Amino acid sequence: MNIFKTLSLSTLVLAASLSFASAETFTKGTIKKLDTKAGKVTIIHEALIDLDMPAMTMVFRADEEIMAKLAEGNDVEFLADRVNGKLTVTALK
Numbered sequence: 049m050n051i052f053k054t055l056s057l058s059t060l061v062l063a064a065s066l067s068f069a070s071a072e073t074f075t076k077g078t079i080k081k082l083d084t085k086a087g088k089v090t091i092i093h094e095a096l097i098d099l100d101m102p103a104m105t106m107v108f109r110a111d112e113e114i115m116a117k118l119a120e121g122n123d124v125e126f127l128a129d130r131v132n133g134k135l136t137v138t139a140l141k
Contacts, residue, residue: 073097074125074141080105084115089137096128099135110137 077093092105108128110118114137118124125141 072127072129072139074127074139076123076125079118079120079122079124082115082118082120087111087115089115089118091124091126091137093126099128099130106135108137109134114138114140 075093075096077091079089080092081090083089087109088107089110090105090107094103095101109131117140126137127139128135129138130136131138
């Protein structure tokens with residue numbers, strides 16, 4: 049019976065550590081350019097902590113819903129991730 053308790057506890061600890069590993073950090077940036085037709089946005093951003101990338105200016109993909117909320121010159125806080133190998137804005141704050 050003790051073996052099952054130990055396994056259950058181990059599973060719980062593993063699940064908790066995985067949830068922390070997938071924590072998402074919002075990044076501050078400024079919209080430099082929008083290409084709505086191509087679904088791309090250029091952002092001058094601070095370091096992307098979750099992607100281990102320094103501050104720089106980069107082009108990201110974004111879906112229509114996110115693109116509709118953006119405007120050149122606006123300051124934003126966003127989440128970015130690799131989606132199908134492409135750097136993509138996945139959420140806005």
